[in-house]
Amino acid sequence: MPDLKIIKDFPDDFTFGVATSSYQIEGNSFGNSGLSHWDCFSKIKGNVYNNESGKIACAHILNYKEDIKLISEAGFSAYRFSFSWPRILPDGKGRINQDGISFYDKLIDEILENNLKTFSTLYHWDLPKNFMSQGGWKNRDTTKWFADFTDVIMRNFSDRLHSIATINEPWCVSWLSHYLGEHAPGEVTIEAGVKTMHMILVAHAEALQVIRSHNYKNVGIVLNKQFVQPFDEKSETLKVTNLADEIHNLWFDEAIFKGSYPTQTIKLFSKYMPDNFEEDLKFISQPLDWVGVNYYTRSIIKVDKSETFLGYKSVKGDLIVTDMGWEVFPEGLKNLIERLHNKYSKNVPIFITENGMANRDCLKNGKINDFERIKFYSDHLKQCKNLIENDIPLKGYFAWSLLDNFEWAYGYSKRFGIVYVDFDNLERIPKLSWKEFKKNLTNKEN
Numbered sequence: 066m067p068d069l070k071i072i073k074d075f076p077d078d079f080t081f082g083v084a085t086s087s088y089q090i091e092g093n094s095f096g097n098s099g100l101s102h103w104d105c106f107s108k109i110k111g112n113v114y115n116n117e118s119g120k121i122a123c124a125h126i127l128n129y130k131e132d133i134k135l136i137s138e139a140g141f142s143a144y145r146f147s148f149s150w151p152r153i154l155p156d157g158k159g160r161i162n163q164d165g166i167s168f169y170d171k172l173i174d175e176i177l178e179n180n181l182k183t184f185s186t187l188y189h190w191d192l193p194k195n196f197m198s199q200g201g202w203k204n205r206d207t208t209k210w211f212a213d214f215t216d217v218i219m220r221n222f223s224d225r226l227h228s229i230a231t232i233n234e235p236w237c238v239s240w241l242s243h244y245l246g247e248h249a250p251g252e253v254t255i256e257a258g259v260k261t262m263h264m265i266l267v268a269h270a271e272a273l274q275v276i277r278s279h280n281y282k283n284v285g286i287v288l289n290k291q292f293v294q295p296f297d298e299k300s301e302t303l304k305v306t307n308l309a310d311e312i313h314n315l316w317f318d319e320a321i322f323k324g325s326y327p328t329q330t331i332k333l334f335s336k337y338m339p340d341n342f343e344e345d346l347k348f349i350s351q352p353l354d355w356v357g358v359n360y361y362t363r364s365i366i367k368v369d370k371s372e373t374f375l376g377y378k379s380v381k382g383d384l385i386v387t388d389m390g391w392e393v394f395p396e397g398l399k400n401l402i403e404r405l406h407n408k409y410s411k412n413v414p415i416f417i418t419e420n421g422m423a424n425r426d427c428l429k430n431g432k433i434n435d436f437e438r439i440k441f442y443s444d445h446l447k448q449c450k451n452l453i454e455n456d457i458p459l460k461g462y463f464a465w466s467l468l469d470n471f472e473w474a475y476g477y478s479k480r481f482g483i484v485y486v487d488f489d490n491l492e493r494i495p496k497l498s499w500k501e502f503k504k505n506l507t508n509k510e511n
């Protein structure tokens with residue numbers, strides 16, 4: 066039987082938490098929220114499984130007290146959540162929605178009353194719809210409007226935020242959403258992909274500057290990393306594997322920690338980069354207080370000339386896969402964090418801000434026995450423990466996710482929660498993995 070006894074071997078000051086994001090759980094139709102580009106993207110047939118959307122999601126807006134209780138009862142000490150930009154500024158700028166402010170006021174107070182640390186994220190993908198017609202993240206103005214939104218957050222909430230992340234997963238915001246087209250706004254051009262790879266980092270820097278102007282300390286960014294491996298040892302394969310590694314991982318590490326872009330990629334991208342992009346790099350590489358890493362899987366890179374711009378595609382390996390079809394590869398987490406620490410972030414504290422798996426969870430006699438998920442967590446925590454033993458400043462681990470939720474293009478078909486959600490009546494049912502966390506975090510039997 067897999068278990069999470071390993072939790073007891075972590076240092077006392079190590080933070081265990083759970084993560085969620087606004088659009089995936091809140092229910093965008095509640096509380097006079099404005100619309101985001103996900104509302105528009107999900108309306109177009111074929112973009113999201115079953116034409117689902119985040120309109121209702123887990124109705125966290127109505128159930129947040131119960132949800133926060135589930136976190137504290139399991140013995141976690143932190144909650145990572147995100148602010149919805151259109152919930153606070155329905156048009157993206159200008160008019161403030163007081164219902165939105167009051168929701169986050171109540172949410173934050175509830176988190177604090179439950180003795181949880183507030184790990185907040187400013188942008189977990191709900192770009193106000195209003196900006197879509199103006200180019201969205203391709204438009205430099207959006208980075209300024211993001212700065213203004215950041216200021217609203219700082220003025221209202223910063224005294225109660227333990228930490229702030231500017232952007233969740235800049236690679237997903239840019240490449241996945243503007244070149245691969247899998248996420249909102251679903252663009253598929255080189256120009257859009259390359260431009261947003263830069264602009265999202267400018268947005269990060271703009272927000273950081275506003276946050277610092279409020280004398281706030283404890284700000285970071287959350288990067289999603291994928292462990293990239295070559296399909297074979299041919300030199301051509303190694304070359305494109307390096308390119309894939311740069312685009313997925315090193316683009317962000319180098320820009321943020323060194324103020325430069327990796328050579329192979331910038332050569333390929335240069336013709337599409339915004340004018341004078343070099344001038345932004347110093348701004349982008351302002352010091353951070355911590356860096357977050359979201360880790361799920363590896364990818365295997367194979368030369369493929371039918372991909373005419375990049376010259377490669379990722380192919381399936383032979384490891385066990387989760388319900389997302391993602392291979393389970395815990396060693397990748399260790400390797401990526403070691404490289405981040407040794408070559409880039411140095412002494413900056415690192416948090417695993419997301420890690421988890423989708424599983425085909427079934428409710429049987431009122432129970433969900435998600436053994437696979439417990440094993441997944443245990444195997445990845447082993448790698449974390451090893452990193453700490455090797456003096457890497459790894460300070461916390463957040464399970465993705467508290468609840469089954471709107472898994473973007475997969476709608477509600479993929480269950481990542483340690484708590485099951487019945488999407489017919491929105492009942493929450495803790496899974497065995499939740500109970501196993503509780504057992505080891507609180508030392509209490511259930």
Ligand code: FCB
Pocket residue numbers: 086089233234237289359419465472473481
């Ligand atoms: C990450 C996202 C998160 C969730 C997980 C499965 O890329 O940050 O919202 O969808 O993947």
